[in-house]
Amino acid sequence: MRGILRSPKIVAGLLILAFFVVLALFGPLLVGADPTKTNSVGLAGPSAAHWLGTTQSGQDVLAQVVYGARISMGVGVLSAVIATALSIVVGLVGGYVGGVVDEVLSLITNIFLVLPALPLVIVLAGYLPSRGVMSVAAVIAVTGWAWGARVLRAQTLTLRGRDYVQAAKAGGERPWRIVFAEILPVEFPVIATSFLATVLAAILAEAGLSFLGLANLSTVSWGTMLYFAQNNQALLVGAWWWFIPPGLCIALIGAGLGLLNFGIDEIANPRLRTVLPKRARRARRAEVVS
Amino acid sequence: MSQSVPGDEVLTAEHVTKHFTASRGGRFGRRRPPVRAVEDVSLSLTAGRITAMVGESGCGKSTVARLLAQIYPPTSGRILLHGRPVGRSRDYRRQVQMVFQDPFASLNPFHKVHYHLARPLKLHGHARTAAEVDEQVAELLERVSLTPVDQFMHKLPHELSGGQRQRVAIARALAVRPVALIADEPVSMLDVSIRLGVLRLLEQLAREENLALLYITHDIASARYFADDILVMYAGQLIEQGSSEKVTDDPAHPYTRLLLSAAPDPDRVEEHSDETTDHGEPPSLISPPSGCRFHPRCPVAMPTCSTTVPTRAQVADAHWTNCHLYDQASVDA
Numbered sequence: 092m093r094g095i096l097r098s099p100k101i102v103a104g105l106l107i108l109a110f111f112v113v114l115a116l117f118g119p120l121l122v123g124a125d126p127t128k129t130n131s132v133g134l135a136g137p138s139a140a141h142w143l144g145t146t147q148s149g150q151d152v153l154a155q156v157v158y159g160a161r162i163s164m165g166v167g168v169l170s171a172v173i174a175t176a177l178s179i180v181v182g183l184v185g186g187y188v189g190g191v192v193d194e195v196l197s198l199i200t201n202i203f204l205v206l207p208a209l210p211l212v213i214v215l216a217g218y219l220p221s222r223g224v225m226s227v228a229a230v231i232a233v234t235g236w237a238w239g240a241r242v243l244r245a246q247t248l249t250l251r252g253r254d255y256v257q258a259a260k261a262g263g264e265r266p267w268r269i270v271f272a273e274i275l276p277v278e279f280p281v282i283a284t285s286f287l288a289t290v291l292a293a294i295l296a297e298a299g300l301s302f303l304g305l306a307n308l309s310t311v312s313w314g315t316m317l318y319f320a321q322n323n324q325a326l327l328v329g330a331w332w333w334f335i336p337p338g339l340c341i342a343l344i345g346a347g348l349g350l351l352n353f354g355i356d357e358i359a360n361p362r363l364r365t366v367l368p369k370r371a372r373r374a375r376r377a378e379v380v381s
Numbered sequence: 382m383s384q385s386v387p388g389d390e391v392l393t394a395e396h397v398t399k400h401f402t403a404s405r406g407g408r409f410g411r412r413r414p415p416v417r418a419v420e421d422v423s424l425s426l427t428a429g430r431i432t433a434m435v436g437e438s439g440c441g442k443s444t445v446a447r448l449l450a451q452i453y454p455p456t457s458g459r460i461l462l463h464g465r466p467v468g469r470s471r472d473y474r475r476q477v478q479m480v481f482q483d484p485f486a487s488l489n490p491f492h493k494v495h496y497h498l499a500r501p502l503k504l505h506g507h508a509r510t511a512a513e514v515d516e517q518v519a520e521l522l523e524r525v526s527l528t529p530v531d532q533f534m535h536k537l538p539h540e541l542s543g544g545q546r547q548r549v550a551i552a553r554a555l556a557v558r559p560v561a562l563i564a565d566e567p568v569s570m571l572d573v574s575i576r577l578g579v580l581r582l583l584e585q586l587a588r589e590e591n592l593a594l595l596y597i598t599h600d601i602a603s604a605r606y607f608a609d610d611i612l613v614m615y616a617g618q619l620i621e622q623g624s625s626e627k628v629t630d631d632p633a634h635p636y637t638r639l640l641l642s643a644a645p646d647p648d649r650v651e652e653h654s655d656e657t658t659d660h661g662e663p664p665s666l667i668s669p670p671s672g673c674r675f676h677p678r679c680p681v682a683m684p685t686c687s688t689t690v691p692t693r694a695q696v697a698d699a700h701w702t703n704c705h706l707y708d709q710a711s712v713d714a
Contacts, residue, residue, distance in 0.1 A: 254486035258550070261450050262501045262557065263474035276491040 101354030107347030111340070115164050118157035126154040126311045134330050144332035147323040155311050156336045162312035164344070166228045167294035173232035174293070175286045178239030179275070185240075186247025187270050197244065203237035209299065216300050222307040231296045239285040246281055250274050280359050284352050291348040298341055313337035390464070391593040392449060392477060392561040393425040397458035399444050416666050418444040420617040421458070426561055426593035431584065433596045433608035433625065435640065439663050441617040442597045443482070446565040449595065450479040462561075475505050478554035480583075482566040484546035488538040494549050495534045498522070501556040521552040525582060544575035548582065555586065561593040562586075569599070580607050601637075602644045605629040613637050616664050616674040623700030633702040635679050673705065681706065 096102060130149040137144045143152035185196035215230045216222065250256060251274070259273050275282075300306045301314025308315050320326075320334040400415035419441045426432055436442050448455050451473055459466050467473045481487035488497060498518045502508040508517045522530040525548040538546055547567060554562055564583060568576040584607060587594040598604050604611050604625060611628040613621040613636065621634040632638045661678035664670050670677050676686035686705055694707035
């Protein structure tokens with residue numbers, strides 16, 4: 092645990108993510124304002140009344156950013172949970188059972204891998220009967236599980252021949268128990284990193300869908316903010332306070348998730364380390380001095 | 382519990398053969414030839430007796446172990462438990478257990494010692510309530526001398542030494558209360574200083590529990606010390622069997638002699654004889670040599686050895702070998 096907190100990448104990533112989680116959970120209490128409430132002062136720059144200015148129709152940008160965090164992160168986490176669950180089931184069952192089951196599951200995985208994800212998401216989202224948070228998350232998950240499944244299948248293939256799996260088999264354990272009690276916990280680091288990567292991909296996909304106007308435009312998310320900013324020529328009229336905050340939030344959350352992921356990778360695979368731990372740095376400096 | 386009487390034939394293999402085929406063919410759909418890991422092996426394990434199986438690396442010892450533990454099915458031949466054919470059922474798992482070679486690989490790094498021992502107890506219905514489980518886990522740890530038990534129970538595998546891990550693995554096999562135990566090189570991955578302790582433990586358990594124990598090893602010296610009977614395996618086939626004294630004091634097969642001469646023995650002062658100078662290499666199991674599989678390396682090979690497969694020849698009471706040297710017809714000819 093101390094090792095984890097010594098990694099600057101993990102600490103930075105966790106701080107950024109913690110900031111956004113707190114923002115999403117408690118932000119609305121502080122901001123108070125209704126993000127969709129309009130007033131007569133449209134397109135006003137940042138001021139004491141509106142810290143991040145207002146939109147064309149006079150909505151408070153800060154309130155929108157804060158409420159939007161809930162939708163953007165909610166969709167991200169929800170679809171990552173669905174996608175990870177799918178990839179665990181497909182990857183572990185295929186890898187462990189082998190034979191025809193594996194062939195069929197691999198075929199499905201490969202089909203989803205080669206499908207161009209964004210166009211598919213756009214088409215699926217266009218045909219959705221309702222465009223609520225749930226259905227957008229489901230669409231993103233359907234196109235995003237295949238990579239994880241492939242990685243987990245490969246891992247399971249190497250694990251299924253290990254002695255402790257054989258020993259569990261020889262002890263009389265049922266196959267599902269071997270898969271989920273003996274193999275799954277060992278793959279946890281892989282699952283964690285693929286989960287974080289999927290959260291990021293899902294947040295970006297949600298923003299992309301909303302920006303294209305394919306999500307529910309009556310909900311406030313960072314993506315719909317960008318959609319309205321674009322439609323109202325915010326860039327042309329110089330209303331930077333309208334599009335920079337949601338864009339920056341997406342970029343920051345991406346950076347946070349990426350840093351966390353790199354940090355975990357470095358712990359799992361020390362060869363990837365770029366920054367020396369403090370102790371080693373100090374030792375090296377002492378060497379140079381002496 | 383084990384109900385077998387000493388001297389009962391517990392586990393029998395009849396003409397068991399195992400060929401491994403690559404699951405997909407080679408390039409352009411041609412099938413790759415199979416690896417003939419085990420060829421026509423027949424053996425039987427007796428309750429309360431320790432049988433050692435000796436052979437060099439890659440001769441198929443571990444495959445025999447895994448066939449007997451029914452981790453994979455034989456290509457042909459039968460495995461009998463108390464004289465009845467068996468399947469890969471849980472009932473079979475209750476009777477035949479296995480200890481793996483590498484204690485660093487055979488325990489799941491994510492589970493505590495308690496979990497490793499509690500699972501078989503629960504699976505096979507030996508303990509139902511949590512209190513029963515705890516009590517029996519403690520008892521098992523005590524039997525393999527991992528004390529204080531309260532401390533070991535809650536340790537993860539990486540907190541244990543190799544010898545301690547192997548004791549946990551032995552305890553896990555015993556938790557099932559088997560009648561036969563297959564120990565696949567149980568001490569080869571352990572430090573020399575603790576090998577004896579683990580072997581003594583296995584021996585004591587085999588005698589106390591009246592287990593039929595198959596001890597697989599490449600170290601013929603430890604087999605002599607530890608086992609009642611010795612089976613010698615070469616290139617997937619059994620080539621000699623007898624009591625451990627007879628096989629080690631009066632080896633019949635040239636390969637057994639080679640194995641014995643390769644074992645370090647401080648009492649042996651004589652110079653190396655010519656027999657031991659040219660060891661050769663283990664044969665390929667994909668295309669094994671014709672006739673006797675040992676003939677390319679055999680110091681006393683005859684012309685007939687490369688053409689005909691030797692049959693089983695009795696050397697003495699309960700001591701046989703597959704070698705043309707003891708085959709009356711070929712000696713006369």
